[in-house]
Amino acid sequence: MRVGLSFLIRLAVLLALATFLARPEWFASLLRPLTENGAPPVYVQASLLSLTISHLLMVFAATIASTLVAVGLAILVTRESGREFLPLSRSLVNIGQTFPPVAVLALAVPMLGFGTWPTLIALFLYGLLPIFENTLTGLTTLPGPVMEAARGTGMTGWQRLIKVELPLAFPLILGGIRLSIVISLATATIGSTVAARTLGEVIIAGLQSNNLAFILQGGVVVAALAVLIYDTLVFAERLAAQRTGLNRTA
Amino acid sequence: MRFGLNRIDRVGVVVALIAAYGLVAPFALFRANRIVQGEGRSLFSALPPSLGAILLVLSAIAIVMALLRLPLFLKLLASLVMLAVLAFAIGNAAGFLTPEGNNYARVSPGSGFWLLSAAFALLATDCLARLRPPPWMRIAILTAIIAAIAFVLASGLWDGLSILKEYSSRADTFWLEAGRHVTLALGSLAVAAVVGIPLGILCHRVEPARSAILNLLNIVQTIPSIALFGILIGPLSWVAANVPGAADLGIRGIGMAPAFLALFLYSLLPMVANTVGGLAGVPAEANDAARGVGMTDRQRLTQVELPLAFPVILTGIRIVLVQNIGLATIAALIGGGGFGVFVFQGLGQTAMDLVLLGAVPTVTMAFAAAVILDAIVELVAPANAGSGTGRKEATA
Amino acid sequence: MIEIDAISKAYGDVTVVDNVSMTIDAGSITVIVGTSGSGKTTLLRMINRLVEPTRGTIRIDGEDNGAIAPHELRRRIGYAIQGHGLFPHRTVAENIATVPKLLGWPQDRIDARVEELLKLFQLDPVAFGPRFPHELSGGQSQRVGVARALAAEPNLLLMDEPFGALDPVIRAKAQDDLLAIQKHFGTTIILVTHDMEEAFGLADRIAVMDGGRLLQYATPTEMLANPATDFVASLIGTAERPFRLLALNPVEKAMEPGVAEGEPISGEASQRDALAELLWSGRPALPVTGKDGIVAGRVTVDSLLKQARPA
Numbered sequence: 014m015r016v017g018l019s020f021l022i023r024l025a026v027l028l029a030l031a032t033f034l035a036r037p038e039w040f041a042s043l044l045r046p047l048t049e050n051g052a053p054p055v056y057v058q059a060s061l062l063s064l065t066i067s068h069l070l071m072v073f074a075a076t077i078a079s080t081l082v083a084v085g086l087a088i089l090v091t092r093e094s095g096r097e098f099l100p101l102s103r104s105l106v107n108i109g110q111t112f113p114p115v116a117v118l119a120l121a122v123p124m125l126g127f128g129t130w131p132t133l134i135a136l137f138l139y140g141l142l143p144i145f146e147n148t149l150t151g152l153t154t155l156p157g158p159v160m161e162a163a164r165g166t167g168m169t170g171w172q173r174l175i176k177v178e179l180p181l182a183f184p185l186i187l188g189g190i191r192l193s194i195v196i197s198l199a200t201a202t203i204g205s206t207v208a209a210r211t212l213g214e215v216i217i218a219g220l221q222s223n224n225l226a227f228i229l230q231g232g233v234v235v236a237a238l239a240v241l242i243y244d245t246l247v248f249a250e251r252l253a254a255q256r257t258g259l260n261r262t263a
Numbered sequence: 264m265r266f267g268l269n270r271i272d273r274v275g276v277v278v279a280l281i282a283a284y285g286l287v288a289p290f291a292l293f294r295a296n297r298i299v300q301g302e303g304r305s306l307f308s309a310l311p312p313s314l315g316a317i318l319l320v321l322s323a324i325a326i327v328m329a330l331l332r333l334p335l336f337l338k339l340l341a342s343l344v345m346l347a348v349l350a351f352a353i354g355n356a357a358g359f360l361t362p363e364g365n366n367y368a369r370v371s372p373g374s375g376f377w378l379l380s381a382a383f384a385l386l387a388t389d390c391l392a393r394l395r396p397p398p399w400m401r402i403a404i405l406t407a408i409i410a411a412i413a414f415v416l417a418s419g420l421w422d423g424l425s426i427l428k429e430y431s432s433r434a435d436t437f438w439l440e441a442g443r444h445v446t447l448a449l450g451s452l453a454v455a456a457v458v459g460i461p462l463g464i465l466c467h468r469v470e471p472a473r474s475a476i477l478n479l480l481n482i483v484q485t486i487p488s489i490a491l492f493g494i495l496i497g498p499l500s501w502v503a504a505n506v507p508g509a510a511d512l513g514i515r516g517i518g519m520a521p522a523f524l525a526l527f528l529y530s531l532l533p534m535v536a537n538t539v540g541g542l543a544g545v546p547a548e549a550n551d552a553a554r555g556v557g558m559t560d561r562q563r564l565t566q567v568e569l570p571l572a573f574p575v576i577l578t579g580i581r582i583v584l585v586q587n588i589g590l591a592t593i594a595a596l597i598g599g600g601g602f603g604v605f606v607f608q609g610l611g612q613t614a615m616d617l618v619l620l621g622a623v624p625t626v627t628m629a630f631a632a633a634v635i636l637d638a639i640v641e642l643v644a645p646a647n648a649g650s651g652t653g654r655k656e657a658t659a
Numbered sequence: 660m661i662e663i664d665a666i667s668k669a670y671g672d673v674t675v676v677d678n679v680s681m682t683i684d685a686g687s688i689t690v691i692v693g694t695s696g697s698g699k700t701t702l703l704r705m706i707n708r709l710v711e712p713t714r715g716t717i718r719i720d721g722e723d724n725g726a727i728a729p730h731e732l733r734r735r736i737g738y739a740i741q742g743h744g745l746f747p748h749r750t751v752a753e754n755i756a757t758v759p760k761l762l763g764w765p766q767d768r769i770d771a772r773v774e775e776l777l778k779l780f781q782l783d784p785v786a787f788g789p790r791f792p793h794e795l796s797g798g799q800s801q802r803v804g805v806a807r808a809l810a811a812e813p814n815l816l817l818m819d820e821p822f823g824a825l826d827p828v829i830r831a832k833a834q835d836d837l838l839a840i841q842k843h844f845g846t847t848i849i850l851v852t853h854d855m856e857e858a859f860g861l862a863d864r865i866a867v868m869d870g871g872r873l874l875q876y877a878t879p880t881e882m883l884a885n886p887a888t889d890f891v892a893s894l895i896g897t898a899e900r901p902f903r904l905l906a907l908n909p910v911e912k913a914m915e916p917g918v919a920e921g922e923p924i925s926g927e928a929s930q931r932d933a934l935a936e937l938l939w940s941g942r943p944a945l946p947v948t949g950k951d952g953i954v955a956g957r958v959t960v961d962s963l964l965k966q967a968r969p970a
Contacts, residue, residue: 095273097272100389100392101392103392104388104389104392107633108630110633111626111630111632113590113592114589116589116592116606116622116626119606119618120618120619120622122615122618123615127613156747158740158741158743159746159747161740161744162738162740162744162745162804162807163744164733165707165709165733165740165744166733166734166758166761166807167730167734168761169730172730172761177746181747181748195485198485198487202487202488202489203488203593212487213489216489216493220489220596220597223496225496225497228490228494229490231487231490233486235485236485236486236490239485240482243485256748257747257748
């Protein structure tokens, strides 16, 4: 019954979000009390829907790239031939995690100029870390007897990776992707300070013109997207974890 | 042949490739003034010939050392010596390239310098990761490095570099913003600890409160930082205007108050979640034993549960501190100050040296905080090192 | 036939298996016993090359196992371990089908084999085939583990403490099942354990290892009569010797003509069970039934006591 209720709440959030993005003017009267001196309650310089799509596209493109590279690297450093890189890659991940997203973004600008690219690169780099870390955890904490059995049944190294290691690490990898997406959704808003087309544009416009309605609508749309994507991925992880029977989630 | 290949260190190959490319890439950038495009200067045109030759030879020796399977401390020493030599060389390049009496020209490190530094920093990191120095040793190494950097800064060796020219024209503001940055990061952490730990204990003891509080805090984390900072302007202006005395306390719609409050709200989740996680991780036998010897709930909490959960709670503090140092940069967008002021001013003026003046201290502080707190976490939890169920989630 | 010829394994300066030679007959059950660190598991794992020997050779039916690619060698040899090592993300049927799939058997042959094995291990194929390992009890998981090891019809089955994680009642049942299945397929079994009771219960021949060396390799009866070293004797347990000897032989070997009162005992039961029954019920003799279930004679306390000493 509780599952049903929380599902209904999420459905309602999704519907409200879709309505707001398609027809923001319907909400104008709701937002008007937050404005001063007759400022516009709804952001109209660009369509909210197109900003949202551009925001999501950036996050997904960066996450796909991060996933490919991070999972690839994690596989590499857990093979016999790449094991020498394991201590180093662990430390680099730890160091990387201390880099504030704003700093990553700011430091990408001198190399890439303003616009979409520095944001994409910052999202990509910042997204690598949770996925790499989770994949590494997944691949290095496989149950000993299972790995022993995989060798004992005569699987080659490649077959062990494809048929046993990756499937068992999958829920954890998914957990890393989830963390990565949620961080990227928020970091992308800061991308607007370097002129990327994201929902951050609305928030920054609000900050500059002291318009609380703008700040609120930008922030709430991003938060709602994050919550919905987060919950969907948690659900997917549970399904995947149930299938592996190991109960390993991030 | 096989014997020869086995003596090659694979990480060393990566270090060598980066360093070798670093040697041919522009060592320094020269610009006629602070906002025009820079032109690259190679190792020998950026440095006096003798110094360029010394750097080249030392680099070659260090690259060969990186490639061979030598004792790790020897490689560590080599990489640290190289980093010191690079620090010296880049300071020299500034003096060498800047025409006498020209105050507009800017010299900054080029990609060659950065690649060489990255290569040898990578080598040092690899050696440290493989040597696994004990916690106090890590703090000692960090302290030594920071002291060395402070010494170089004080000696004036780097004064000719563009980032320090930006600093010298803003020295007063720099320290003011540094103070604000630290106040925001540490102050909000302190308040979050005072509120979050008891809240975590409450969540642990009262089942129904747990999911409600944790869900709420999870949602707070999903709000993008620039929005949360902004959203709080509204309620705080209202408080400043309507609550007597609030304005006198410094509570205003913009400035440090909303920034402080936003950082506090972000800090709550890791604090509460780690307190709950730490308490939940207390072995059932320990709790049973505590009940068995006749401890009251309060005694059990203070004498058994909290001491056992402490390393995990400390991990929460580590997460919050590193996260807050990074997030405090956003405060600049709502007039809250901090190093973000330079980052966003620099982005606005396309003056990258100014961006670096804000970003470099932020990254350094976050890195130092992580090293120190990781070491402390390991020191207080020698028995169950690595059992921390820390949630390393960051928020932008 | 498995011929282990002067095999050694060293890790740096530490020799874990030291010049071991033994020949294992086809179709027999050999149990390797020893304390932990004795090298017994390493010896076993060198047979399917999960560990590569430092010196020496192992021949399986005359063929040097070092000449076969490791993964192909392992597909020919069954391998069951403690804690079963079932793949948690695959169903019971998929787990059992692992090696046949790797060998590229046609699907209908795989399906038939999986069903045959499940039935043999008293698991209903319809109910258990689609289940995941985490839905099984310990005993069921262990059975599936052995079924997986036998799936590709190997001539040789290696077992490393296969019953170590089971509680005593289920363990006894699993041991009986193993004997029945060995009889059914005629598989050669090499099993590692630290449990002497298990060794005497299963083995045609027992190999005792200590400190990497093979101390004695003999039939259980020989070992009871002439333990090679004090260590072997202490492993058997001096107080246990008469009972272990009784346990090795069936009642019919101590049967004499005559009649006795009360519930009869099967001639195939162990002499230890018969003695226990006599002691517990306070009777001087038990009637003994033959294979046909008809009373064929009796067994007395005296005749059993004579059996409890080495010949």
